[in-house]
Amino acid sequence: MGTWDTGHFDNDTAADFSGRLDDAPEAERATLIRAALNAVIEAPDYEGEVAVAAAALVGSQCPGGEAVTTAYGPDKPLPPLPADLRPLAVKALDAVLGESSELRELWEEAGDKEWAQGVARLREVLAAAG
Template identity: 75%
Template sequence: MGTWDTGHFDNDTAADFSGRIDETPEAGKEAVIRKALEGAIAPTDYLDSDEAVIAVASAALVASQCPGGEPVTTAYGPDKPLPVLATDLRPLAVKALDAVLGEDSELRELWDDAGDKEWAPGIARLREVLVAAAG
């Protein structure tokens, strides 16, 4: 995983995902985000780090449209604006982040092994915004 910082888009996989979002016609962008979130929830044994990274990026995009959510302004996020996303993505994003932070997540293990103290709190803040918006 080519990672340069703890931000939600600060790695090669998330940056590539942003490009995929930009290349997708507007009517299909929500489906790409939904599929990424569902992909993090689906594994029954171990969540691969690439799937987790894409879920985190997707959750950040959903949260950016929530009250209190931060806009995605990084150069590694999508360049094109997103349509208004369905509100049912918010609880799905929470479940995806729970999987990312779970015991069976390769991404969490990688950050834990690196001894980083910023990544997990950043995910927790993102989750708080989504929980509040999900009602």
């Protein structure tokens, strides 16, 4: 995992996901986000970085959510996302933070607590809007 900071898009995999969203037709972007969330629920070791980025995009449209302003996020605006992505994003973040998550384990081994705290804050926003 090539990371440079603890933000939701501060890694190569999430930045690549942003590029795929920008390349996709607007009508397909919600489908890509849904697929990223579902993938990590089904297999917690599968691109957790992408699921966190996808959840951040869903969270950005929730009350109290933070706008995605990083240069590594999508350049093109997202259409309004379906509300049913919110509980799906919560499940995905639960998988990313769960006991069998390699991504969580890597951050813990690095001794970093800021990443998990940021993901937990995002989860709170999504759960409240759920």
